[in-house]
Amino acid sequence: MSHDIAVIGGGPAGLSAAINARVRNKTVLVVGNDYRESPLYRAERVDNYLGMPGLTGAQLLDAYQRHAEDMGVEFRHGRVLNIMPMEHTCYLSIGTDMEEAGAVILATGVSRGKKFPGEAEFLGRGVSYCATCDGMLYRDKQVVVVGLAPDAAEEANFLQGLGCRVTYVSGKAPEGLDPAIAYVRATKLEIVGEASVTALRAGDEEIPCQCVFLLRHAIPPTDLLPALELENGYIRVDREMRTNLPGVFAAGDCTGLPLQLSKAAGEGLIAGQKAAEYLDGL
Ligand SMILES: Cc1cc2nc3c(=O)[nH]c(=O)nc-3n(C[C@H](O)[C@H](O)[C@H](O)COP(=O)(O)OP(=O)(O)OC[C@H]3O[C@@H](n4cnc5c(N)ncnc54)[C@H](O)[C@@H]3O)c2cc1C
Structure with missing residues (x-):
């Protein structure tokens, strides 16, 4: 309009x-x-x-x-x-x-907040800022939602509903997250991959995934x-x-x-x- x-x-x-x-x-x-x-x-x-x-x-x-x-x-x-x-x-x-x-x-x-290592490099190759835009591309695939905005849990639930296999990462446990979604508490993050994203390093863990959704305010x-x-x-x-x-x-x-x-x-x-x-x- x-x-x-x-x-x-x-x-x-x-x-x-x-x-x-x-x-x-x-x-x-x-x-x-x-x-x-x-x-x-x-x-x-x-x-x-x-x-x-x-x-x-x-x-x-x-x-x-x-x-x-x-x-x-x-x-x-x-x-x-x-x-x-x-x-x-x-x-x-x-x-x-x-x-x-x-x-x-x-x-x-x-x-506020800097870009994560790998974010700019993999933008459009497995890094997305929009769950509703890109979610369908990752049906049946492993994705990570990095919750940096209050509505991020809702977006994670939306992706899970589409059929994505979602892990949610944030510094503080969110409210309203679908219990079927795995939660990892971490703030030190790095996006890694080759031609496209293959994993998110979250603290000491490496979470394999095809897409990282960075949901900021x-x-x-x-x-x-x-x-x-x-x-x-x-x-x-x-x-x-x-x-x-x-x-x-x-x-x-x-x-x-x-x-x-x-x-x-x-x-x-x-x-x-x-x-x-x-x-x-x-
Ligand atoms: C706790 C606190 C106390 C404060 N106390 C005072 C005080 O006592 N006196 C004082 O003068 N100032 C104070 N400030 C500062 C004041 O709040 C800011 O100067 C003021 O809010 C700036 O207004 P703004 O509209 O420029 O930005 P903001 O208030 O930051 O609003 C910007 C909005 O744009 C949204 N946005 C950003 N990107 C996008 C996008 N791509 N699409 C859609 N939306 C987007 C953001 O989410 C945000 O809601 C305080 C600030 C805080 C946090």
Whole structure:
């Protein structure tokens, strides 16, 4: 389906961008995870947000979400895996689905954690970031799900239901995992193989498998858009929150320090307004 603006990430920057684009009468789709899974949701107290000291992270995020819903922002749960900017239209892949938008605002926060050894080397040759996209390829085969996001157990159950033989690896035992799925507790991981993946080394164990599904909360923006320019590890933007790619804007923690709420909300406002102006000028 086509939207004026797609926002990747439903945190403070993404929702600020979304409501400010709605004020300019643009249709807006926000793609992101359940906002209650944000680490900020568990913050006991936020004291430096102007005029509203002492709120919990949950109170703030609940209010942001209500505000955006009341303004007619559309939401879609999921991880954007890839963005293809074409002339005047950006195509977003979300699992096996596609969405289209005239402009994109990246509000993906910071992706914590480095890539695992072997991850980049075997991407597409037995390393996958999407269970719904690639699960069918591994029916009747051994796969490992590395649970780095709260919905990873659900995805592992989905793969098991498809007929994959699943092992689940994470630092902490997940809730809701199908009891038929073997669980291995480990955080030190290495993906090994030859032409394609043959095993995951998890701590002292080597788990033979044909695919490793790495299910994270966030995907680094340069994996979404390889032509995106960075500066000091963050997305390079100008004062209008424009990236180096036409029709692609960015806001919030993903553009750099300070990693703070007020900056995220302020940049989101500019990105929402400028993306709307960009569309009006086409
Ligand atoms: C515990 C805690 C306490 C904090 N306390 C304070 C405080 O007191 N004061 C303060 O100013 N700041 C505080 N912060 C920092 C503040 O939370 C951040 O600066 C702010 O949330 C940044 O907003 P954002 O929208 O840029 O990114 P985020 O809030 O990180 O939101 C980004 C969202 O994008 C999603 N996403 C990423 N990639 C994709 C993808 N490919 N597809 C779909 N979705 C994607 C992520 O899952 C995430 O939900 C705190 C942070 C934490 C964790």
